[in-house]
Amino acid sequence: xxxxxxxxxxxxxxxxxxxxxxxxxxxxxxxxxxxxxxxxxxxxxxxxxxxxxxxxxxxxxxxxxxxxxxxxxxxxxxxxxxxxxxxxxxxxxxxxxxxxxxxxxxxxxxxxxxxxxxxxxxxxxxxxxxxxxxxxxxxxxxxxxxxxxxxxxxxxxxxxxxxxxxxxxxxxxxxxxxxxxxxxxxxxxxxxxxxxxxxxxxx
Amino acid sequence: xxxxxxxxxxxxxxxxxxxxxxxxxxxxxxxxxxxxxxxxxxxxxxxxxxxxxxxxxxxxxxxxxxxxxxxxxxxxxxxxxxxxxxxxxxxxxxxxxxxxxxxxxxxxxxxxxxxxxxxxxxxxxxxxxxxxxxxxxxxxxxxxxxxxxxxxxxxxxxxxxxxxxxxxxxxxxxxxxxxxxxxxxxxxxxxxxxxxxxxxxxxxxxxxxxxxxxxxxxxxxxxxxxxxxxxxxxxxxxxxxxxxxxxxxxxxxxxxxxxxxxxxxxxxxxxxxxxxxxxxxxxxxxxxxxxxxxxxxxxxxxxxxxxxxxxxxxxxxxxxxxxxxxxxxxxxxxxxxxxxxxxxxxxxxxxxxxxxxxxxxxxxxxxxxxxxxxxxxxxxxxxxxxxxx
Amino acid sequence: xxxxxxxxxxxxxxxxxxxxxxxxxxxxxxxxxxxxxxxxxxxxxxxxxxxxxxxxxxxxxxxxxxxxxxxxxxxxxxxxxxxxxxxxxxxxxxxxxxxxxxxxxxxxxxxxxxxxxxxxxxxxxxxxxxxxxxxxxxxxxxxxxxxxxxxxxxxxxxxxxxxxxxxxxxxxxxxxxxxxxxxxxxxxxxxxxxxxxxxxxxxxxxxxxxxxxxxxxxxxxxxxxxxxxxxxxxxxxxxxxxx
Numbered sequence: 001x002x003x004x005x006x007x008x009x010x011x012x013x014x015x016x017x018x019x020x021x022x023x024x025x026x027x028x029x030x031x032x033x034x035x036x037x038x039x040x041x042x043x044x045x046x047x048x049x050x051x052x053x054x055x056x057x058x059x060x061x062x063x064x065x066x067x068x069x070x071x072x073x074x075x076x077x078x079x080x081x082x083x084x085x086x087x088x089x090x091x092x093x094x095x096x097x098x099x100x101x102x103x104x105x106x107x108x109x110x111x112x113x114x115x116x117x118x119x120x121x122x123x124x125x126x127x128x129x130x131x132x133x134x135x136x137x138x139x140x141x142x143x144x145x146x147x148x149x150x151x152x153x154x155x156x157x158x159x160x161x162x163x164x165x166x167x168x169x170x171x172x173x174x175x176x177x178x179x180x181x182x183x184x185x186x187x188x189x190x191x192x193x194x195x196x197x198x199x200x201x202x203x
Numbered sequence: 204x205x206x207x208x209x210x211x212x213x214x215x216x217x218x219x220x221x222x223x224x225x226x227x228x229x230x231x232x233x234x235x236x237x238x239x240x241x242x243x244x245x246x247x248x249x250x251x252x253x254x255x256x257x258x259x260x261x262x263x264x265x266x267x268x269x270x271x272x273x274x275x276x277x278x279x280x281x282x283x284x285x286x287x288x289x290x291x292x293x294x295x296x297x298x299x300x301x302x303x304x305x306x307x308x309x310x311x312x313x314x315x316x317x318x319x320x321x322x323x324x325x326x327x328x329x330x331x332x333x334x335x336x337x338x339x340x341x342x343x344x345x346x347x348x349x350x351x352x353x354x355x356x357x358x359x360x361x362x363x364x365x366x367x368x369x370x371x372x373x374x375x376x377x378x379x380x381x382x383x384x385x386x387x388x389x390x391x392x393x394x395x396x397x398x399x400x401x402x403x404x405x406x407x408x409x410x411x412x413x414x415x416x417x418x419x420x421x422x423x424x425x426x427x428x429x430x431x432x433x434x435x436x437x438x439x440x441x442x443x444x445x446x447x448x449x450x451x452x453x454x455x456x457x458x459x460x461x462x463x464x465x466x467x468x469x470x471x472x473x474x475x476x477x478x479x480x481x482x483x484x485x486x487x488x489x490x491x492x493x494x495x496x497x498x499x500x501x502x503x504x505x506x507x508x509x510x511x512x513x514x515x516x517x518x519x520x521x522x523x524x525x526x527x528x529x530x531x532x533x534x535x536x537x538x539x540x541x542x543x544x545x546x547x548x549x550x551x552x553x554x555x556x557x558x559x560x561x562x563x564x565x566x567x568x569x570x571x572x573x574x575x576x577x578x579x580x581x582x583x584x585x586x587x588x589x590x591x592x
Numbered sequence: 593x594x595x596x597x598x599x600x601x602x603x604x605x606x607x608x609x610x611x612x613x614x615x616x617x618x619x620x621x622x623x624x625x626x627x628x629x630x631x632x633x634x635x636x637x638x639x640x641x642x643x644x645x646x647x648x649x650x651x652x653x654x655x656x657x658x659x660x661x662x663x664x665x666x667x668x669x670x671x672x673x674x675x676x677x678x679x680x681x682x683x684x685x686x687x688x689x690x691x692x693x694x695x696x697x698x699x700x701x702x703x704x705x706x707x708x709x710x711x712x713x714x715x716x717x718x719x720x721x722x723x724x725x726x727x728x729x730x731x732x733x734x735x736x737x738x739x740x741x742x743x744x745x746x747x748x749x750x751x752x753x754x755x756x757x758x759x760x761x762x763x764x765x766x767x768x769x770x771x772x773x774x775x776x777x778x779x780x781x782x783x784x785x786x787x788x789x790x791x792x793x794x795x796x797x798x799x800x801x802x803x804x805x806x807x808x809x810x811x812x813x814x815x816x817x818x819x820x821x822x823x824x825x826x827x828x829x830x831x832x833x834x835x
């Protein structure tokens with residue numbers, strides 16, 4: 001399962017998850033994008049979905065723990081969200097791998113795949129994240145979606161359903177953007193590298 | 204001990220010949236150590252502190268061999284190898300080799316990143332050390348070494364058409380960059396500039412000198428707008444210049460590691476995005492003109508995936524935007540690393556022509572042969588100031 | 593104290609914070625304070641400052657949302673009560689206190705071992721060799737990417753692709769910086785895997801450097817673990833006894 005090439009891809013994608021925070025900070029964007037590397041890991045290993053899931057999960061857990069220790073101590077609590085993103089990325093988003101790398105590009109198919117899998121990822125992530133947001137953060141995580149939670153609370157929703165509705169509002173947008181970036185990075189990755197990481201494990 | 208110098212022009216197969224020799228030892232009989240030409244090629248890629256990099260390679264039990272110590276391992280211990288300058292990374296690699304179990308050392312143009320003093324020390328160490336050494340370098344072979352000369356490839360790739368490049372040079376009026384007062388301190392970090400002043404006049408080339416951490420990169424970042432100084436006054440032809448507030452900079456950069464400057468995966472993407480990002484008032488070069496530049500630099504098509512080019516070719520393509528004359532000021536960081544002597548001479552001549560035509564050039568280099576070929580003034584960055592020599 | 597002991601201590605202390613209510617946190621704070629004062633004594637202030645820097649924006653957000661906008665606590669919402677801002681404030685204070693404790697414990701453990709090199713720290717952990725290799729590789733690549741981010745950012749600002757401040761342009765083209773950094777890292781890693789590693793058998797050097805350093809839990813480790821467990825138990829008792 002873990003060839004040297006796959007270990008490198010996992011570490012690279014985990015490092016990318018970690019480093020995107022500093023890029024976002026430099027360009028002053030109010031976004032998180034901490035799962036781009038996870039989704040990209042799955043796409044790179046798309047040919048073998050089981051390997052894609054396992055490597056994706058190792059990548060997500062590694063980056064979450066590193067980021068949790070060194071930057072954002074609240075991230076590790078969302079490990080179930082990471083698992084969900086890995087499942088969706090490895091078993092669903094990878095269906096679009098060929099579309100993402102098609103030359104010449106097929107813009108409509110590309111956009112359609114990004115939207116479809118971004119929304120699925122976002123909805124699943126929102127459902128799994130809601131309990132963590134409620135029980136650890138009391139409903140407010142310090143992002144703009146907290147105002148959406150406040151809105152739903154003011155309309156009489158209970159905390160859990162407000163957090164869930166807030167997540168369902170924000171996460172599909174966030175995850176669609178992340179799938180888009182992962183798809184663009186996957187598209188730009190040299191063919192030699194993709195071939196190298198997809199080389200089968202020697203038995 | 205065998206000391207072999209592999210000479211030859213770019214793309215003659217020198218690097219592959221070196222690697223074949225290094226891989227060629229029978230299993231368990233010799234272990235080779237490789238310091239390559241590309242970014243971080245001196246490092247193992249397995250450590251995030253200098254102390255760990257040394258610990259990784261240190262032989263257990265220690266070998267009775269001279270230790271190469273131009274980089275103080277104690278002072279540098281907590282630093283991250285990736286944040287060292289290219290030259291420091293090479294010195295670290297040599298230190299690690301000297302402590303290791305490896306019997307053969309192969310170096311592919313990496314010594315070109317060293318200043319004259321460290322380079323001489325490294326050559327001395329390689330020449331006198333009790334180990335086999337193979338060296339590729341675009342300067343003269345060390346004395347006493349066996350030379351293997353690789354002939355030029357019969358079907359050369361990435362051939363530069365210097366005549367075509369020289370023919371593109373047209374008169375240009377670059378603005379005077381007047382750094383009247385410059386102050387900069389990193390947040391939670393050291394003060395780099397304290398009331399520093401300098402004037403960059405068009406039609407001249409300036410070589411930026413300074414120790415690691417002195418502020419060379421910081422100065423370049425301020426001039427292109429990536430950092431905002433405090434309480435400073437910079438003028439462009441007498442008018443206030445503050446690129447950190449937006450509005451662009453009349454400067455084209457070629458970075459030391461060419462991969463860190465690309466704006467796209469293919470050359471076409473890169474150039475399209477650069478064209479689209481040009482501020483108002485700057486003439487947008489047309490695609491056929493840029494394609495002609497690419498051909499002159501040895502790249503046949505704009506659909507070329509940049510990262511699939513060999514390193515020496517990527518380095519040359521990184522000159523395209525500066526040489527295309529889009530901006531009147533050019534900044535070149537170690538432009539000749541990995542380039543053979545003929546390329547070095549021709550590049551120096553081309554840059555001299557650009558200066559004569561009115562462009563301004565700022566460059567950083569450890570290549571004294573290149574510096575000698577390009578008439579220049581020296582700007583020394585140290586102790587918070589900038590002085591002209 | 594060993595890294596393994598510190599990790600276990602942090603895990604139990606954090607678990608205690610998670611399951612404790614308002615009063616129950618007092619025991620956790622007492623143990624965390626004792627840990628900081630004995631293990632990182634001169635840098636307790638720095639630890640507090642770091643934790644405050646992490647927590648302050650989140651706490652401010654919580655105050656704005658719960659006290660400023662919603663005006664009542666979740667319990668009052670659940671029971672359809674009229675609700676008061678003071679109840680909301682108490683709720684925010686409890687959640688913030690829990691989160692601050694978690695952050696403080698993590699920062700204290702990190703500071704305790706920040707003189708260790710990554711190799712020394714990872715070497716001492718009792719985890720599978722594969723996990724150690726992954727941690728080391730990832731840490732190294734994080735530094736590679738960090739360096740690439742800095743250089744690429746300068747080049748892309750110079751090219752006008754991204755701007756220094758927030759801008760619509762950055763929304764449209766900020767991802768190009770991610771692409772440049774990603775492709776730079778791939779190129780570096782590919783070259784290493786093709787040339788340096790096979791020549792040197794570099795990866796084979798890693799396992800001996802990381803193996804054999806695992807340390808059993810020391811007596812101080814057991815002491816701190818015991819204190820963390822006691823704090824957890826006391827916290828639960830306080831919650832049960834006082835609500």
